[in-house]
Amino acid sequence: MPKITFIEPGGKSRTVTGQSGQTVMEVALKNDIPGIPGECGGACSCATCHVYVGKGWTDKVGQADEAEEDMLDFAFGVRDNSRLSCQIRVTDELDGLTVQIPEQQF
Amino acid sequence: MTSEKAIKADAVIIGAGPVGLFAIFQLGLLDIKCHVVDILDKPGGQCTELYPEKPIYDIPGFPEISGQELSDNLMQQAAPFSPVFHFGNMLESVDRRADGRFLLQTDRGVFFDTRVIVIAAGGGSFQPKRPPYRGIEGYEGHSVFYAVRQMEKFRDKKILIAGGGDSALDWALNLQPIAKKISLLHRREEFRANMDSVGKMRALVETGKLDFHIGQLKSLNGDGKYLSSVTALGRDGADIEIDCDTLLPFFGLTMKLGPIAGWGLNLNQNLVYVDTEKFQTSEAGIFAIGDINSYPGKLKLILSGFHEAALMAQAAFRLLHPDERLVFQYTTSSSKLQKKLGVL
Numbered sequence: 001m002p003k004i005t006f007i008e009p010g011g012k013s014r015t016v017t018g019q020s021g022q023t024v025m026e027v028a029l030k031n032d033i034p035g036i037p038g039e040c041g042g043a044c045s046c047a048t049c050h051v052y053v054g055k056g057w058t059d060k061v062g063q064a065d066e067a068e069e070d071m072l073d074f075a076f077g078v079r080d081n082s083r084l085s086c087q088i089r090v091t092d093e094l095d096g097l098t099v100q101i102p103e104q105q106f
Numbered sequence: 107m108t109s110e111k112a113i114k115a116d117a118v119i120i121g122a123g124p125v126g127l128f129a130i131f132q133l134g135l136l137d138i139k140c141h142v143v144d145i146l147d148k149p150g151g152q153c154t155e156l157y158p159e160k161p162i163y164d165i166p167g168f169p170e171i172s173g174q175e176l177s178d179n180l181m182q183q184a185a186p187f188s189p190v191f192h193f194g195n196m197l198e199s200v201d202r203r204a205d206g207r208f209l210l211q212t213d214r215g216v217f218f219d220t221r222v223i224v225i226a227a228g229g230g231s232f233q234p235k236r237p238p239y240r241g242i243e244g245y246e247g248h249s250v251f252y253a254v255r256q257m258e259k260f261r262d263k264k265i266l267i268a269g270g271g272d273s274a275l276d277w278a279l280n281l282q283p284i285a286k287k288i289s290l291l292h293r294r295e296e297f298r299a300n301m302d303s304v305g306k307m308r309a310l311v312e313t314g315k316l317d318f319h320i321g322q323l324k325s326l327n328g329d330g331k332y333l334s335s336v337t338a339l340g341r342d343g344a345d346i347e348i349d350c351d352t353l354l355p356f357f358g359l360t361m362k363l364g365p366i367a368g369w370g371l372n373l374n375q376n377l378v379y380v381d382t383e384k385f386q387t388s389e390a391g392i393f394a395i396g397d398i399n400s401y402p403g404k405l406k407l408i409l410s411g412f413h414e415a416a417l418m419a420q421a422a423f424r425l426l427h428p429d430e431r432l433v434f435q436y437t438t439s440s441s442k443l444q445k446k447l448g449v450l
């Protein structure tokens with residue numbers, strides 16, 4: 001099962017196991033990772049699940065689609081490797097993925 | 107505050123989400139008229155704010171219904187009882203008076219004098235997202251604003267609007283004629299907003315009436331209360347200094363428990379404890395239904411909120427009319443109820 005590492009703004013990191021088919025936001029929520037409230041439950045309508053995709057993973061994770069890109073307008077500190085974690089589906093290829101949690105979601 | 111200018115009410119519902127809306131209906135059947143307060147400018151709560159187009163599959167009797175449709179239907183169902191809505195109002199304080207009634211106040215100075223309070227505040231009130239910059243609190247209310255309530259306040263100001271949604275564009279267009287200078291800061295060339303507004307905005311940019319910068323807020327410069335400029339991070343990584351004395355950030359809404367935390371109710375993890383007979387809180391006369399409440403076995407579903415509204419209404423009736431007998435009736439067969447619904 002794919003392992004995902006969440007890096008908190010302070011640098012603390014935690015590696016947890018996700019299940020294929022879950023979203024990265026769901027994995028975070030299930031494991032009580034702080035800083036990803038996922039307020040809209042994954043409907044791509046709140047931007048409170050913003051993460052920075054770790055170095056070397058951006059290609060594998062892929063680009064945000066138009067709706068997600070629009071929603072990223074409501075996040076702060078958006079960078080080239082920004083994604084909404086509720087729009088990233090966990091697959092076996094993403095085993096080892098690291099994502100960084102922004103300073104603040106809102 | 108004196109209660110003279112307070113609106114006298116049987117019941118005040120805090121929150122016009124699906125559960126608050128159904129409470130109007132249930133209370134209405136028992137002749138309890140409601141005033142309803144919501145910080146948003148429209149009904150529906152999470153259903154219309156977070157997922158208006160998404161289908162819901164677990165509303166009894168509706169194999170599939172969108173968040174918007176559900177809200178519209180609930181409004182229609184509540185209409186015979188002529189509820190009075192106070193949108194754009196955040197309910198701030200609750201004080202119990204000596205006679206057992208409550209005096210309520212909203213942030214816009216609306217007062218209610220009521221016997222029954224129904225907290226249907228869901229995940230909390232929707233509040234504007236505040237940019238995560240240390241010290242922004244000090245500027246709020248002086249040079250940082252999340253809403254425009256009186257346009258005149260912004261006359262002759264050097265305004266910076268940050269964001270790329272409809273609110274950002276609408277206010278850029280509306281304030282442009284009265285502002286001394288107006289700038290718009292957005293992280294990219296594209297906008298997720300009404301095409302017409304985008305067109306108008308671009309036309310203003312072309313004629314030099316509006317400065318458009320591509321970038322993101324980086325820091326606020328000023329004395330801690332009044333802004334002198336804002337630094338943005340441009341797409342190329344270089345800083346952009348924007349001359350402004352007023353900043354309006356529009357980054358959407360987030361749910362915050364808000365003032366309810368200070369009302370002296372028995373809370374746990376931002377939820378209000380209730381009993382499962384009356385759905386009453388630790389304070390007699392204050393009920394809590396829907397996502398905001400907590401009790402053993404609670405499910406945060408719309409359907410549970412509807413059930414809670416029905417039982418709460420019975421308890422509210424008994425509180426308001428301790429000496430009257432409450433007769434159980436069906437809407438299908440009771441001519442009394444049908445008259446209230448306006449179908450007879």
Ligand SMILES: Cc1cc2nc3c(=O)[nH]c(=O)nc-3n(C[C@H](O)[C@H](O)[C@H](O)COP(=O)(O)OP(=O)(O)OC[C@H]3O[C@@H](n4cnc5c(N)ncnc54)[C@H](O)[C@@H]3O)c2cc1C
Nearest residue numbers: 121123124125145151152197227228229231232396397408
């Ligand atoms: C993406 C998503 C999908 C969902 N899908 C389903 C589903 O399929 N089935 C289901 O049953 N449920 C679903 N839900 C949950 C459902 O939306 C909630 O259970 C429901 O909205 C709760 O209704 P409510 O009326 O209690 O609160 P809310 O809908 O949260 O409404 C509360 C209202 O109160 C207002 N408010 C709060 N405090 C104050 C104050 N102090 N002053 C003024 N106004 C205030 C808020 O602004 C808000 O409008 C879903 C939720 C989400 C986010």
Ligand code: FES
Nearest residue numbers: 042044046047086
């Ligand atoms: S959880 Fe709301 S956008 Fe991802």
